[in-house]
Amino acid sequence: MNIIFLGPPGAGKGTQAQMICDALQIPQISTGDILRRAMKDGTETGLKAKSYIDAGKLVPDEVIIDIVKERLAMDDCKGGYILDGFPRTVPQAEALETFASIDSVIELDVADQVLVDRLSGRRVCLKCGATYHVSMLNGKTTCDKCGEELIQRNDDKAETVLNRLKVYHEQTAPLTGFYEKKGLLHKVAGDQGIEGTFQAIMKTLGAKA
Ligand code: ADP
Ligand code: ADP
Ligand code: ZN
16 A cells, blocks of 8 residues: 555654554654654765755655655565655646656644654664654653664754644645645544554554554
């Protein structure tokens, strides 16, 4: 199954994509993770992306479309995948149609006020992509999965968060209409707790854990 996870920053896309991918044994393609790794490694793409990401803006469509196109052409994507964080603009969605066939779009729905709390407490592992919230860490500062030191993303600071929510409403929210017209859109409440949301997505996908 080729699946898109749509939803504002902090909705739980990364958290849920990782769980669903484990359950279905398919790869999680997170454009945010790819870009953060490129920045950490200091690649040309990373250098190009940094100023946009730090300002809470989207990186240009042509940069991200090529990355996704290349990634989806890899062998491990042949049995399905979850796109987490792509597409984010209508031109990205249109480009995706030229090289992928999407079966289902899951939109995680969460109120803006909840998103601000989630983002300001988010801690991430740059090595394996795992995501945590300070409220679950009990003071722990390393990744349960791989032992790496956890960090707060630069773009999770308060000023940038509000800008990212604005960018989401202006540039990404119109995608719900785009996929609704194609009959692919499924809305799932993203404020049910991590396990409850997982169950709701699995049910929507008609998948068994
Ligand atoms: P996104 O990828 O959509 O930006 P994340 O999966 O990174 O969202 O989640 C954002 C923050 O919210 C993280 O700190 C995560 O641990 C927390 N979180 C995710 N899902 C839930 C949930 N259902 N209830 C409460 N907190 C959650
Ligand atoms: P979020 O928590 O907002 O879901 P992501 O990790 O998906 O965060 O993305 C972080 C940043 O990376 C975005 O604010 C944006 O600058 C950049 N980015 C990620 N995916 C895309 C994309 N599909 N198009 C443009 N920019 C992207
Ligand atoms: Zn890790």
